[in-house]
Amino acid sequence: MATISAAMVKELRESTGAGMMDCKAALTETAGNMQEAQDWLRKKGLSKAAKKAGRVAAEGLIGAMISGPKGVVVEVNSETDFVARNEQFQGLVKMVAQVALRVGADVETIKAAKIGDFTVETAISDAIATIGENMSLRRAALLEVANGVVASYIHGAVIDNAGKMGVLVALESTGKTDELAALGRQLAMHVAATNPQALDPSGLDPETVKREKDVLADKYRQQGKPENVIEKIVESGLKTYYKEVCLLEQAFIHDTGKSVAQAVKEAEGKVGAPVKITAFVRYALGEGIEKQESDFAAEVAAASGKK
Numbered sequence: 258m259a260t261i262s263a264a265m266v267k268e269l270r271e272s273t274g275a276g277m278m279d280c281k282a283a284l285t286e287t288a289g290n291m292q293e294a295q296d297w298l299r300k301k302g303l304s305k306a307a308k309k310a311g312r313v314a315a316e317g318l319i320g321a322m323i324s325g326p327k328g329v330v331v332e333v334n335s336e337t338d339f340v341a342r343n344e345q346f347q348g349l350v351k352m353v354a355q356v357a358l359r360v361g362a363d364v365e366t367i368k369a370a371k372i373g374d375f376t377v378e379t380a381i382s383d384a385i386a387t388i389g390e391n392m393s394l395r396r397a398a399l400l401e402v403a404n405g406v407v408a409s410y411i412h413g414a415v416i417d418n419a420g421k422m423g424v425l426v427a428l429e430s431t432g433k434t435d436e437l438a439a440l441g442r443q444l445a446m447h448v449a450a451t452n453p454q455a456l457d458p459s460g461l462d463p464e465t466v467k468r469e470k471d472v473l474a475d476k477y478r479q480q481g482k483p484e485n486v487i488e489k490i491v492e493s494g495l496k497t498y499y500k501e502v503c504l505l506e507q508a509f510i511h512d513t514g515k516s517v518a519q520a521v522k523e524a525e526g527k528v529g530a531p532v533k534i535t536a537f538v539r540y541a542l543g544e545g546i547e548k549q550e551s552d553f554a555a556e557v558a559a560a561s562g563k564k
Contacts, residue, residue, distance in 0.1 A: 259289035328407030408441025432528030
C-alpha cells in the first residue's frame with residue numbers, strides 16, 4: 258500500500274478544490290497516483306452533482322454578451338449568493354454567454370455545445386463538483402437585427418457583463434452605430450427600471466387585457482355606474498394601463514415629459530435615420546423561482562457537529 262503524505266493530499270486538494278478527506282480517499286484508492294486520483298474525484302464529484310440537482314438554485318448571475326447586431330442574455334443559477342463572487346462560476350457564466358452567442362438561445366443546444374473537448378453541460382457538472390452547490394443553466398434569449406444594434410445593460414453588476422439583472426434592446430436602423438448604441442443603452446436602463454410587459458398593446462396577452470377590463474368594470478359596477486358610462490371609463494382606464502406596462506407608451510425615465518416612442522423619434526436626428534425598437538428582453542435573477550427559506554446559522558451549527 259502506497260504511503261499517502263499530507264503534501265500529496267494538499268497538492269490534490271489545491272488542484273481539484275475537493276475536500277481533504279475526499280482527497281485522501283482518492284489517493285488511497287488509486288495507490289497515490291495523482292492523475293488517477295483527480296479522475297476518481299471527478300467521477301465522485303459528478304455523482305455528488307446529481308445528488309445536488311434537487312436543491313433550489315435561485316441565486317447566481319445574469320450574463321449578457323453583444324456582438325454587432327446580435328446579443329444574448331443568459332441566467333445561470335446557484336444555491337447561494339456567495340457563488341456569484343466565485344471566479345470559476347463567473348468564468349462559467351461568461352463561457353455560457355459566448356456559446357449562446359454562437360449556437361443560439363435553446364438551453365439544451367447550449368448545454369450540448371462543445372468547448373474544446375468538453376460540453377457546456379460537463380463544465381456545469383464540474384463546477385458543481387468543485388464548488389459544492391447545485392447549478393443550472395435556466396434560460397437564455399437572443400436578439401438580432403438585420404441593420405442596427407442590440408444594446409445591453411447589466412444592473413447590479415458583479416463583474417463586467419454579469420450581475421443581478423440583464424436587459425437587451427434591439428434597434429433596427431441604418432443610422433450611426435455609435436448613436437444607436439448610446440440610445441440603446443438608455444432604453445435598456447429604462448427597461449430595467451420599469452419592467453414593461455410588452456412593446457405596445459398588441460403584444461400584451463389578451464387574457465391579461467381582459468382581466469384588467471373585468472377588474473375595472475366590476476369596480477364601477479359596484480359603485481352603481483350605468484353600463485354605457487362604465488364602458489367609457491374602462492376604455493380610459495385601459496389607456497392608463499397601457500402607459501404603465503407598454504414600453505413605447507411609458508414615460509421615458511431619462512426625460513419623463515416624453516414617452517419612450519417620442520424619445521426614440523427625437524433621437525432619429527442624431528442617429529441620422531429612422532429607428533425602430535424591434536424587441537427587448539429583461540431577465541431578473543431568480544424571478545419566478547420558489548425559494549426555500551432556511552436558517553443559515555442553524556445549518557452551519559448542524560454541519561459543524563457532523564463527523
